[in-house]
Amino acid sequence: MTTTIDTRAAGLSAPTAASPYRLNFVRLVRSEALKLFTLRSTWWSLGVTVLLATGISLLVAAVTTSLPEEIRAQMTVNPMSAVVSPLQFTMLVAGILGAMAITGEYSTGMIRSTLTAEPRRGAVLLAKALIVSATLIVTTLVTSLISILVVTPIFGSDGFAWDDAELTWIPLVWAIISMATFALLGLGCGFLIRNGAGAIAATVGILFVLPIVMSLFSFGGESWQWLIDLYNYLPSSAASGLTTNPTNETVRNVIVLLAWPAASLLGGWAVLRVRDA
Template sequence: MTITTESRAAARPTAPSSYRLGFFRLVQSELLKLFTLRSTWWSLIVTVVLAVGISLLIALVMNSLGDSAGQMSLNPTTAVVSPLQFTMLVAGILGAMAITGEYSTGMIRSSLTAEPRRGAVLLAKALVVTVTLVATTVVTSLISVLVVTPIYGENGFEWGDAERTWIPLGWAVISMATFALLGLGWGFLIRNGAGAIAATVGILFVLPIVVSLFSFGGESWQWLIDLYNYLPSSAAAALTTNPANETVRNVIVLLAWPAAALVGGWAVLRTRDA
């Protein structure tokens, strides 16, 4: 029996392709995957509605109470950044769903086949999530400013005072991005939507409540009460309401939580099969 030319060609090993997916193309693919999900659009819509609506309600309440409630102590910037305590949950959930959806559908295998450098995949997804939340928060803050300004009238924004306006607004933008990255990190770690969302919500919302309950325990539980200052939500609240107080500590706390989650997610992504 003779071996045909076609059989010899098929048996001959092929040279590995020199084509490599560039980082810009990788970011484009991550953008496409994120914004083709309906959950992304719903999350962003809920974020805008919550932020603008709560800012409006706070401004209206303080305006109706007048000086007797110390209206001047709650400046318009505080009204704009106050919804952060609610929208942080949406940001964290969005970050978690940005990756866990790929694991549930098996798309992560296609992503890692197209780009075997797993760290690049994580970095591209983190960049896309960060830019998305930054852009959304900037637009939302602008809308809230426009809505709140007529209510405060003469007691409006003091744009010349950066400590009372620009700095808190800037930290609100950064905080929303870090909350989303925290959820993304847990998504890479757990690889399950429900588990990643539960972990994110637990850190951002449940854990602060649990820790605050020990304030009735006396000095023996003071170490646990002090833990409250090292939670990401409390650091964000301090930076957006009183940025001059313990700024260095709060910045480290705010950035350390998502950084630790992403490093852990990167380690799991490298060592475990998709």
């Protein structure tokens, strides 16, 4: 009996070989990509984004080219305006996808495994932000190319061409950046609230509900002008300004567009550091 106990004790005290694997930042980013793309909700969201954006672009192109000549002369009608027009709708899908990218881990408890494998919580947030933003950038770029193929024949029969000197690609660049910032805004709300329904509600409220509410005060007269002015400092308003008229208040719109996701991610990082998973 004594010999058996000593043998077990010796076995327990024997040194174990160190694992050759280390979780560096590249592997952390890869693990976050695997977690995001193995969710069916991710592919549903991306599919809805592609179909919604392409369909709206097609409708806008068809409607604008069917308008009378005197009305179209007063409008900015070109292929680019049709391609970026779905932004006000697809931004909701981007924000919801960003929120679900983290709240799902809190609902299943996977966040504990994530933080155990990588105790540096800021690195976890940064890795998720990189994957989510890259996903929306690629998706928006692919969607825009599809929309271009769809609307070009419609506008081409009416004298529009993509090599027109008056046509600028700047709105498309801002549309791609805007979709990434909307997703990061949702991701930050997810880290802050840690609940899927709450994070989605907060994201939709900021991107969609607040602009509608503030626009209602335009009937209130000068006494509510301060609230109407705040409308220009909403992320959706900044994105709209950059994609429809990039030369007007560009600096302000860029700051507003980047400040919202930055604030939500910083708040999420602060909460992640001080609260248990």
